[in-house]
Amino acid sequence: MVLPKRLHKGDTIGVVAPASPPNIEQLDRSLPFLEELGLKVKMGKHVRKVDGYLAGTNEARLEDLHEMFADPDVKGIICAGGGYGTGRIADQIDYNVIKNNPKIFWGYSDITFLHTAFFQRTGLVTFHGPMLASDVGKENFHELSKKMFQQLFDPKELHYTEDISPLSVVNEGEAVGPLVGGNLTLIRSTIGTPFEIDTVGKLLLIEDIDEEPYCVDGMLNQLAMAGKLEDAAGIVVGDFKNAVPKRRKSSQTLDEVLNYYLKELKIPVVKGFKIGHCQPHFAVPLGIPAKLSSRSKTLTFFPGVQ
Incomplete structure (x- = not known):
């Protein structure tokens, strides 16, 4: 486990897509x-490029990523957005550049593939957090979401309680382990690749957006058959936005799907984060x-920076 260094006022943040x-x-x-x-901002050279559904070619996106990690003046990297494409470049990344220049890396959604590969x-240690174009630049960006960036400057423990949102217990228990995972679609996409997620003894975070219950079912089924759910020390169920039936008149609910796969596990499972x-x-x-x-219906983290 490698902790990146904390940020200080006046530091430069690199932005990549x-x-x-x-x-x-x-x-x-x-x-x-x-x-x-x-913070000061250094924009990646190719952030504004468009190559169909990709933010520039694989080579362009790799160049920005490598340059931001290699640049000693850049103290942290924040992703502009997600979407699709990180899985296409994961096997072309020079991981020695990252290993020799550890620094803050922040994003979520499709960035889950990079979080997994980097770790x-x-x-x-990387950060699953709101991105610039996808979240920060929107009018409804929440005050609590803004405050979460302070963990990059001040290495304190984080505590998630029901003061933030109601939490539901699927399985009782307590567990300690490194948190891994993120977007369920991207977690599933690592299976069978050199970057297949390792959940042994770890807390597995799952979240997603716009996936119907039957799609969530299929992804959890694959994780279950691959032993990823059973291997985990505990499961943290995040937000599943718009996880409702759209094309099917008859459907199970998201809760029914989650209970089917998670209820019988002999590990703590809590949802509603x-x-x-x-x-x-x-x-x-x-x-x-x-x-x-x-x-106690809590999730507690040690500091993610040093």
Whole structure:
């Protein structure tokens, strides 16, 4: 486990778009927030490129990623947005550049593939948090979501309680382990690849957006058959935005699907966390030890920076 160094006012943040093209208007609208945090901004050379559903070619997106990690003046990297595309570049990344230049890396959704790859290849602790064009630049960006960026400056423990959102216990128990995972679609896409997620002894975070219950069923079924659910020390169920039937008149509910796959596990499972495609979005460090307790309905994290 490698902790990145904390940020200080006056530091430079690099902005990259390793997946789909970000909404440029919303990206530009997000930049004053970084300035309010006391940060300078270095924009990746290819952030505004468009190659169909990708933010530039694989080579262009890789170049931005490598340059931001290699640049000693850049103290942290925040993704402009998600969408699709990180899985296409994961096997082309020079992980020695990341290992030799560990620094803050922040994003979610499609960025889940990079979180997983970075942790497994380098041990770097990264952050599952709201992105610039996707979240910060929108008018409904929540005050709590803004406050979550402070964990990058001040290495304190994070505590998620029911003061933030109601939590439901699927399975009782307590467990401690590194938090891994993120977007369920991307977690599933690692199966059978060199970056297949390792859940042994870990707390597994799952969240997603716009996936019907039968789609969530299929993804959890694959994780279950691959042993990823049973191997985990506990499961943190984040936000599943718009996980409702759309094309099918007859459907199970999301809760029925979650209970089918998670209820019989002999590990703690708690759902209702506002982590994912939601506001507020409680940003969390990935790879850092965390404690999940059904008894107190809490999720506690050690600091993600040093």
